[in-house]
Amino acid sequence: MAKIEKLALAASPTDKAQATAKKLSQAHDFVSMAEADAVVVLGGDGFMLQTLHQMIEDEHILPAFGMNRGTVGFLMNKVEASRLPILDRVNRARSFEVSPLMMTAETQSGEIVSTCAINEVSLLRETRQTAKLEIKVGAKVRIPELMCDGVLVATPAGSTAYNFSANGPILPLGCGLLALTPISAFRPRRWRGAILPDHLPIEIRSLDADKRPVSAVADQREIRDIAKIRVEVAHERDLTLMFDRGHSLDERIVGEQFAI
Incomplete structure (x- = not known):
């Protein structure tokens, strides 16, 4: 994947997601979805699915880097997993294609x-x-x-x-x-x-x-x-989800089979 230079931000309306959005926006200048190379999604799995569906509907699909501000967060990264600036963190992430x-x-x-x-x-x-x-x-x-x-x-x-x-x-x-x-x-x-x-x-x-x-x-x-x-x-509507190295979706899928 080409280097990502511009990020959009999508946050659920919950207090937790909005607080994280405010903190990230103080450290990084986000752009609109139309201008962005990728989108940072703050919320839970439901909000991630909502965002992905909206991109499919708009026919403007961007790679999505989720940060868990919800409950389960299976499709999300941990907020505290890295101290890197958000743009560096996204560029270091691994990408996975998901076919709807x-x-x-x-x-x-x-x-x-x-x-x-x-x-x-x-x-x-x-x-x-x-x-x-x-x-x-x-x-x-x-x-x-x-x-x-x-x-x-x-x-x-x-x-x-x-x-x-x-x-x-x-x-x-x-x-x-x-x-x-x-x-x-x-x-x-x-x-x-x-x-x-x-x-x-x-x-x-x-x-x-x-x-x-x-x-x-x-x-x-x-x-x-x-x-x-x-x-x-x-x-033709393939999506890209991005995960921190060491916290990837394929590892979570393997791990779920050994959860007790």
């Missing part, structure tokens, strides 16, 4: 909605009735009828989030794989999910949708009363 998912959803009324997800796309039952879903991977129907609370497709960056809580696998960055994970599968009861090459599109169709309605959620955006969705990797 593109979900194209069709509702029961025929509306078509397309949106990106950086962590996961999930299909969830809307009522007490178990969802009935057909799972197609590539050109082949793999599960004609899955009865469950839902199912999700997770990227490597998102594999430690909802996917991991649903007993899905943790995927290393750069592996070229996606996790397809059921949520409380009832039938087939023994199916625990699949690890799939990310070049294969995944299509999920709601069976008996009138009686068993389902909603689709792409990160934080929900679309209700789904007939079917198609999920595929959107490499």
Whole structure:
């Protein structure tokens, strides 16, 4: 990556993030997103996802260096990890490419909605009735009828989030794989999910949708009363996350698998 000379700053509205923004702004002259080579993001994982989604929507994608002013901070660096000036710290960071998912959803009324997800796309039952879903991977129907609370497709960056809580696998960055994970599968009861090459599109169709309605959620955006969705990797919208050396995302992904 070319040397970064101009930084933008994005901070969540929390007191903690705003206090850090004020301190950084006293030591560095930040520029607008339009002028910047990279953006420093202050907040938690939710605010980082919000910032990344906004850059995708604006079609102006910058490398993002997160500093944790939230709770978990899996996608963020520790604020206290370095005494270097922020520009030097960003230039010394390691960069990781993160490929978002593109979900194209069709509702029961025929509306078509397309949106990106950086962590996961999930299909969830809307009522007490178990969802009935057909799972197609590539050109082949793999599960004609899955009865469950839902199912999700997770990227490597998102594999430690909802996917991991649903007993899905943790995927290393750069592996070229996606996790397809059921949520409380009832039938087939023994199916625990699949690890799939990310070049294969995944299509999920709601069976008996009138009686068993389902909603689709792409990160934080929900679309209700789904007939079917198609999920595929959107490499044309690849994102870059930056991490301090020794505190990189790939190490966190490995570490999460040994957390007790």
